[in-house]
Amino acid sequence: MSLRPSTIVSTLLLCLTATVLPVLAPAPSLAAPSLTAPSLAAPGASQRPVPNADSYTVLSSGGYALPVLDNDETSVLSNGELTLCGVTVDEETQDLLYAEIDRDDPSRVYVETSRTAYGRVTFTYDACQGDRRATTTVTVTIIRLLPPTVTKKQNRRAKLLVENPNTDATLLFRWGSPRTATADGEKGVGAGRRKTIKVTRTRIYWVAYVRDQGSIVIAGDGTVNKIRKARR
Incomplete structure (x- = not known):
C-alpha cells in the first residue's frame, strides 16, 4: 500500500530521532507512475450508433408515431444520448406516405398514409449520438380498408x-x-x-x-x- 508524502516524511523523522543511521540512501521518487486508462471498447467496436432496421404494418388514411429508436444501439465510443436527426422519403413514396420527426415525441417518427396507399414502402432515418451519425431503413406495409x-x-x-x-x-x-x-x-x-x-x-x-x-x-x-x- 502506498503512503502519502506527508506520512513518509513523518515516518522518516521518527526513525532519525530513535536511532542514528550510518548512511541514508536517497529517498525514492514519490511521483506517481504515469497510467493510461485501458480502452473499454471491444475490438472492432463501432464508433457510430447502430440503428437497426424496422418494419411496421399500418392502415391507409392513418397517422402513426413509430418508436424507431427502441431497437437501436448506442456506441461506447461516443458521448450523449441517441436521438433522431433526420427522416428521408423518396419522391416515389411521397404520394403514399409522409414522414417527419414527431413534434410531440422527438424519439419517434410520425407517418401519415394516403387514403389510396396500399402495399409496401420504405423510408430512411438518421440516428445521432454526439457528432456521430448513422442511417437505416424502415419498411412500412400499408393495408387498405374496404368500405362497407x-x-x-x-x-x-x-x-x-x-x-x-x-x-x-x-x-x-x-x-x-x-x-x-x-x-x-x-x-x-x-x-x-x-x-x-x-x-x-x-x-x-x-x-x-x-x-x-x-x-x-x-x-x-x-x-x-x-x-x-x-x-x-
Missing part, C-alpha cells in the same frame, strides 16, 4: 343493411344528419359480417372507421337518400 356496403332493406321501412367486406377488421358505423353532422347512432359491424340498423330520417350521412394504435382511420363514407319512414 350500405343499402336500404327491401320491404323494410326505416331499415338499412350494412355489410363489412373486411375479413380482419371490425368497422364502427356512425350515421346522422347530412346537414348538421348530428350523430343519430353508432354500431360495430364485425369482420365479414352484416348488420341491420334502424334510422329515423329520410336521408342520412354515414361514415365507417376503425381505431388503430390511437389513429382514427376512415374506411368509407356516403349518403343514403329516399329512406321510407317507419309507420306510426
